Amino acid sequence: MKxxxxxxxxxxxEATVARLPLYLRALNGMAExxxxxxxxxxxxxxxxxxxxxLRKDLSHLGSYGTRGVGYDVEYLVYQISRELGxxxxxxxxxxxxxxxxxxxxxxxxxxxxxxxxxxLLDADPEVVGDDIAGxxxxxxxxxxxxxxxxxxxxxxxxxxxxxxxxxxxxxxxAGVTSILNFAPVVLSVPDGVDVRKVDLSIELQILAFHEQxxxxxxxxxxxxx
Amino acid sequence: MKxxxxxxxxxxxEATVARLPLYLRALNGMAExxxxxxxxxxxxxxxxxxxxxLRKDLSHLGSYGTRGVGYDVEYLVYQISRELGxxxxxxxxxxxxxxxxxxxxxxxxxxxxxxxxxxLLDADPEVVGDDIAGxxxxxxxxxxxxxxxxxxxxxxxxxxxxxxxxxxxxxxxAGVTSILNFAPVVLSVPDGVDVRKVDLSIELQILAFHEQxxxxxxxxxxxxx
DNA sequence: ATCCCTTTGTGAAGCGATGCACAAAGTCGG
DNA sequence: CCGACTTTGTGCATCGCTTCACAAAGGGAT
Numbered sequence: 001m002k003x004x005x006x007x008x009x010x011x012x013x014e015a016t017v018a019r020l021p022l023y024l025r026a027l028n029g030m031a032e033x034x035x036x037x038x039x040x041x042x043x044x045x046x047x048x049x050x051x052x053x054l055r056k057d058l059s060h061l062g063s064y065g066t067r068g069v070g071y072d073v074e075y076l077v078y079q080i081s082r083e084l085g086x087x088x089x090x091x092x093x094x095x096x097x098x099x100x101x102x103x104x105x106x107x108x109x110x111x112x113x114x115x116x117x118x119x120l121l122d123a124d125p126e127v128v129g130d131d132i133a134g135x136x137x138x139x140x141x142x143x144x145x146x147x148x149x150x151x152x153x154x155x156x157x158x159x160x161x162x163x164x165x166x167x168x169x170x171x172x173x174a175g176v177t178s179i180l181n182f183a184p185v186v187l188s189v190p191d192g193v194d195v196r197k198v199d200l201s202i203e204l205q206i207l208a209f210h211e212q213x214x215x216x217x218x219x220x221x222x223x224x225x
Numbered sequence: 226m227k228x229x230x231x232x233x234x235x236x237x238x239e240a241t242v243a244r245l246p247l248y249l250r251a252l253n254g255m256a257e258x259x260x261x262x263x264x265x266x267x268x269x270x271x272x273x274x275x276x277x278x279l280r281k282d283l284s285h286l287g288s289y290g291t292r293g294v295g296y297d298v299e300y301l302v303y304q305i306s307r308e309l310g311x312x313x314x315x316x317x318x319x320x321x322x323x324x325x326x327x328x329x330x331x332x333x334x335x336x337x338x339x340x341x342x343x344x345l346l347d348a349d350p351e352v353v354g355d356d357i358a359g360x361x362x363x364x365x366x367x368x369x370x371x372x373x374x375x376x377x378x379x380x381x382x383x384x385x386x387x388x389x390x391x392x393x394x395x396x397x398x399a400g401v402t403s404i405l406n407f408a409p410v411v412l413s414v415p416d417g418v419d420v421r422k423v424d425l426s427i428e429l430q431i432l433a434f435h436e437q438x439x440x441x442x443x444x445x446x447x448x449x450x
Numbered sequence: 451a452t453c454c455c456t457t458t459g460t461g462a463a464g465c466g467a468t469g470c471a472c473a474a475a476g477t478c479g480g
Numbered sequence: 481c482c483g484a485c486t487t488t489g490t491g492c493a494t495c496g497c498t499t500c501a502c503a504a505a506g507g508g509a510t
Contacts (some may be wrong), residue, residue: 015467021430025409039487048411052469059489067488068476084430085437096237099328104434106324109409109426114433119385129376153440154432177439178432184250188275197429201334204317205246207307207379207403208339210419212310213401215378230472264457277499284459325485336504 003122012083016057020080022047023054027077039070039208040107086114093119093152095167096159100182104156105133115154120166123163139169147174154178161185237308241282245305246277247272252302261425264295311339318344318377320392321384322362325407329383330358340379342370348388372399376426379403386410 016202026046028036040058044051058064058071062084065071081087092115094101104110105117106121130137138146146152155171157164157179164183171179171195181187182199189195227439250270255263265283269276274391283289283296286308290296299449306312316339319326329335330342347353348365355362363371382389382404396404397418406412406422414420 002498013467016243017434018427020434021424021427022411024430026411041487047413050469051469052471055487056468063257065488065490066476067474070485070487083434085433086430088437090429090433090436099331102272103324103328104425109424111427113426113430115429119274120296125259138472141294152228153436154429156429178436180432186247186251192439194432196432198423198425198490199334199430200256200329200332200423201248201338202243202246203405203423204315204335204340204379205249205311205338206419207405207419208310208315209245209308211378211403212313213316214417238497265459266457275499277501280457280459281498288459290458291507293456293507295457312494 012060012210013196016060017084019047019049019053019057020084022049023057024077024080024084024086025075027080029067031073031077033071037070037074038076040065043071048067065147080115091118091150091152092116092153092154092156093121093143093146093150093158094158095121095140095143095171096157096163096183097124097130097157098151099149101156101158102132104158105135106150118150123159143167144174147171152176154180154218155186156180156182159183232236241285242309244272244274244278244282245309246280247274249302249305250297250307252305255283256293256298256302260298262295263298263301264291268296306339313339315340315379316377317341317379317381318346318368318371318375319383320346320365320368321382321388321408322347322349322355322357323383323385326381326383327357330360331382339355343375343377346371348384366377368392368395369380369399372396372401377401379405381405381407382412383407 016121023043026040026043027143027189037057040051040055044054047054047174061079064076064079069136079201092110094104094117097105101120101122105120110117120132120135121138121140121143125139128137128139148194149157155178157167159167162182164185165187166180166181168187168189172189177195178194179187179189179195181195184199184201187195227381231313237380239274248268251268252263255271261398265276265280272279286304289301289304299310308443317335319329319342322330322345326345327349335342345357345360345362347362350364361392372380378401380403382392382400386390386408389406389410390412393404393406393412393414397414402418404412404414404418404420406420409424409426412420
């Protein structure tokens with residue numbers, strides 16, 4: 001069944017979605033520098049991808065370019081923002097205010113993209129009550145209340161590994177369906193809940209693998225392409 | 226051309242490499258709990274992947290399982306560790322000691338996996354001299370000396386976006402070929418240098434995209450599978 | 451020693467993403 | 481108004497990863 005008036009295909013490939021933020025970042029930089037129009041070639045360069053891929057990605061959103069000219073920077077920023085849902089304001093709660101939680105609370109990249117830190121929670125009475133990034137750290141006991149009253153729809157888990165699943169369960173029970181997990185555990189969640197995970201040590205391990213290869217693997221195959 | 230004695234294929238798929246740390250984490254947990262043997266089914270469950278995928282991944286390393294029984298946990302931990310290069314000790318330097326750099330320096334997941342933080346560097350005279358995680362923060366001026374004298378082979382960039390490319394260039398000139406970049410910029414590096422990037426706000430944006438879809442896209446297609 | 455049961459390792463099909471290459475569509479100068 | 485030039489949008493071939501499904505391999509019971 002095709003959508004009649006809304007001809008834009010609603011099924012955007014996951015790989016494309018993952019790159020849209022990249023394009024958005026590059027476009028924002030250009031907008032700040034006063035660039036009005038950009039070609040797929042230049043934008044691809046700035047985002048670190050191949051220009052054919054960029055064009056195909058953008059074509060999934062619609063036909064927003066002008067042949068012979070390129071893309072209007074401001075317009076494209078708006079279209080990508082809208083597609084990603086960044087034109088609305090998202091309330092985010094961060095659970096676990098250790099070193100990482102603190103860093104995240106202070107991270108400017110969130111606020112500048114429509115994400116508002118609406119709550120900081122921790123179980124440790126030692127940190128509850130502290131002021132971080134202009135917010136008061138609350139006790140994990142009020143987790144559900146914070147989520148409901150402040151309309152939190154995305155939760156960031158920065159707790160120790162052992163606490164993550166329990167907090168996750170409570171958060172899901174409170175109706176949250178989007179979770180960003182920094183704890184090094186595999187969370188089990190019901191269908192319909194999205195979990196994205198970031199594991200800092202995994203990235204290092206992948207680097208170590210390639211570094212070992214370069215440094216003198218059995219066949220000494222230095223990255224040559 | 227097949228390798229004659231070394232039957233193990235040296236070209237491990239990138240997707241497989243990215244999952245090996247996941248298996249390793251699950252296996253370490255099992256080893257701690259005293260589990261001696263594990264089936265592909267159970268390990269896959271613990272790592273959050275499909276069992277066929279797990280078996281294919283492991284088959285790229287060699288034939289380390291026993292049919293009818295499963296995999297020996299200790300032995301598999303060793304094999305994966307060796308493949309990832311974690312049996313050796315890696316010296317890591319962290320450049321940029323803001324909130325994030327601090328969190329990384331204190332992150333236990335590094336040390337426990339063969340990564341040793343061998344240097345903390347920053348340009349801000351205010352933080353130079355501070356002691357963080359048992360290390361003294363040094364001035365960025367001595368970057369090259371630190372890298373050379375302490376055998377640093379992996380550098381973590383946690384600087385502001387504007388400083389990242391310059392630091393990157395210096396680090397590459399000093400001979401480093403593996404970089405983990407937290408700054409929200411596309412780094413340009415010569416061939417043979419590996420860069421992996423982690424952008425915290427990108428993950429949130431991807432979540433926002435899916436959340437928007439769930440909450441009431443044009444066709445109201447709630448994730449139903 | 452043989453049979454049955456479990457679980458691995460892998461051939462092959464399926465699926466989605468990538469990249470090439472070009473026709474279509476638009477701009478701009480004359 | 482036309483023709484040359486630029487750049488988009490996309491059909492198509494290709495590639496790599498995923499998943500299925502099953503033969504081969506081993507363990508344990510009798």
